[in-house]
Amino acid sequence: MIEARGLTKTYGAKTAVYNLSFQVRPGSVTGFLGPNGAGKSTTIRMVLGLDAPTSGTVTIAGRPYRQLPNAPRQVGALLDAKAVHGGRSARHHLLCLAQLSGIPKSRVDEVLALVGLQEVAGKRSKGFSLGMGQRLGIAAALLGDPQVLLFDEPVNGLDPEGIHWVRNLMKRLAAEGRTVFVSSHLMSEMALTADHLIVIGRGQLLADMSVKEFIARNSTAYAKVRTPDDAEQREKLTAALAEAGAGVQPEPDGALRVTGLELPRISDVAHGTGVRLWELSPHQASLEEAYMQLTQGAVDYRSAQPPGWGYGQPGQPQPYAPQQPYAPQQFAPPGSFGPPPAAAQPQPAPPAPAADPTAARETEDR
Numbered sequence: 001m002i003e004a005r006g007l008t009k010t011y012g013a014k015t016a017v018y019n020l021s022f023q024v025r026p027g028s029v030t031g032f033l034g035p036n037g038a039g040k041s042t043t044i045r046m047v048l049g050l051d052a053p054t055s056g057t058v059t060i061a062g063r064p065y066r067q068l069p070n071a072p073r074q075v076g077a078l079l080d081a082k083a084v085h086g087g088r089s090a091r092h093h094l095l096c097l098a099q100l101s102g103i104p105k106s107r108v109d110e111v112l113a114l115v116g117l118q119e120v121a122g123k124r125s126k127g128f129s130l131g132m133g134q135r136l137g138i139a140a141a142l143l144g145d146p147q148v149l150l151f152d153e154p155v156n157g158l159d160p161e162g163i164h165w166v167r168n169l170m171k172r173l174a175a176e177g178r179t180v181f182v183s184s185h186l187m188s189e190m191a192l193t194a195d196h197l198i199v200i201g202r203g204q205l206l207a208d209m210s211v212k213e214f215i216a217r218n219s220t221a222y223a224k225v226r227t228p229d230d231a232e233q234r235e236k237l238t239a240a241l242a243e244a245g246a247g248v249q250p251e252p253d254g255a256l257r258v259t260g261l262e263l264p265r266i267s268d269v270a271h272g273t274g275v276r277l278w279e280l281s282p283h284q285a286s287l288e289e290a291y292m293q294l295t296q297g298a299v300d301y302r303s304a305q306p307p308g309w310g311y312g313q314p315g316q317p318q319p320y321a322p323q324q325p326y327a328p329q330q331f332a333p334p335g336s337f338g339p340p341p342a343a344a345q346p347q348p349a350p351p352a353p354a355a356d357p358t359a360a361r362e363t364e365d366r
């Protein structure tokens with residue numbers, strides 16, 4: 001198990017991670033999510049003893065990484081797949097690592113086979129594609145047959161077959177009772193791979209719960225209602241639904257997104273106003289939508305998108321919206337067809353978040 005308690009890391013005036021406490025348990029895949037600059041890599045580096053916490057602790061099996069006896073056989077990590085001596089072959093690279101950690105040579109061919117690199121094992125890794133480099137990094141992480149595995153963006157650069165392979169590998173490792181901690185930006189992939197999520201924003205914990213609970217808490221179920229293609233009918237129904245207490249938003253495809261009323265009630269209202277329905281279907285947000293909802297106030301870098309794009313309410317401008325203060329653990333109650341989660345209430349400001357995303361990184365500890 002990995003356990004962080006009050007983990008904090010500052011670089012000069014910059015607080016990268018603040019008071020983070022969580023546990024990563026064996027037997028499941030735990031996804032580690034957060035917008036760019038949230039502090040994921042810094043956290044992983046502290047778990048691995050590569051950065052020292054400013055305060056707080058993080059342990060693996062009860063000890064800080066640096067105090068673990070024979071750490072490479074207990075903990076495997078993929079951090080930066082490019083951090084390989086390009087002049088060495090894949091086999092040579094793994095042999096060097098094995099030798100340094102007292103791992104038998106025979107294990108090298110085992111992991112090469114496991115990641116599907118046997119045929120190119122004698123080739124210099126500088127000629128490797130991004131995907132092959134990722135596989136080599138994963139092979140290195142598995143070398144010591146460790147119980148605890150950390151993967152920072154493991155599917156980066158992999159093709160669909162590779163992504164599928166990594167997904168199954170993570171699940172298999174967890175099913176063997178290992179602790180698997182994976183950071184990723186690919187929500188759709190995390191939804192398929194992870195059992196549990198730890199989400200951070202601006203260095204602070206936003207959520208620590210199962211994927212299912214995360215989606216239920218951070219998204220609002222809604223009904224999609226489609227009338228015949230007739231503006232008058234649609235307006236009539238919109239007015240009647242609003243009068244019955246529903247929230248109604250037009251969707252880009254002409255349908256209506258209705259919250260706050262159960263499906264039978266929507267049907268009754270439509271019937272009462274004499275509007276025919278061509279569609280009345282329940283919808284639940286995806287992990288990606290739930291994640292966007294939760295982290296919208298914790299992103300440092302936001303790109304311009306046309307209004308109506310993404311999960312926000314159609315018509316409300318997304319681009320250049322002022323950053324909302326975010327409220328860790330503030331959720332709309334789970335439930336069907338409720339109103340959209342209330343905007344996060346202002347919280348005490350997190351300590352010294354980066355105001356200027358273009359500010360140069362300090363190089364301390366790197």
Ligand SMILES: Nc1ncnc2c1ncn2[C@@H]1O[C@H](COP(=O)(O)OP(=O)(O)OP(=O)(O)O)[C@@H](O)[C@H]1O
Pocket residue numbers: 011014015016034035036037038039040041042043354361362363364365366
């Ligand atoms: N050595 C350093 N010196 C100064 N600031 C740093 C250093 N390392 C990280 N930071 C800052 O700490 C914050 C967290 O960075 P970190 O790389 O941990 O985020 P991340 O969640 O891994 O981001 P990404 O998803 O973009 O990889 C960022 O604002 C980053 O600029």
